[in-house]
Amino acid sequence: MDDLDRAQAIEEMQREQALQQVRRPAEEPETDASGNRVCLECGDIIPVLRFSLINAVRCVDCQSALEKHNKGYNSHVG
Numbered sequence: 001m002d003d004l005d006r007a008q009a010i011e012e013m014q015r016e017q018a019l020q021q022v023r024r025p026a027e028e029p030e031t032d033a034s035g036n037r038v039c040l041e042c043g044d045i046i047p048v049l050r051f052s053l054i055n056a057v058r059c060v061d062c063q064s065a066l067e068k069h070n071k072g073y074n075s076h077v078g
Ligand SMILES: [Zn+2]
Pocket: 039, 040, 041, 042, 043, 044, 058, 059, 060, 061, 062, 063
C-alpha cells in the first residue's frame, strides 16, 4: 500500500524535474545583428518580455511545438 504511494511520489518528482528541464533550455540564445534575440528554430525575433520572463530561446510557436513533442514521451501518463 505505502510502496505504491511512494512509487507514485517518485514518479511525480521525476516528471516535475523533466518539465523543469524543458522550461530551462540549455541552448545558448541566438541574437541578430541588431541585438534582438531570435528563435533558434525559425529565426523570428523573440519579444523582450518573453525571454526576460522565462529566458526563452525559441518563439512561442517553436517552443509549444517542442513541448508537445516532449510530452509525447509520457503520453500514457494521466
Ligand atoms: Zn520559432
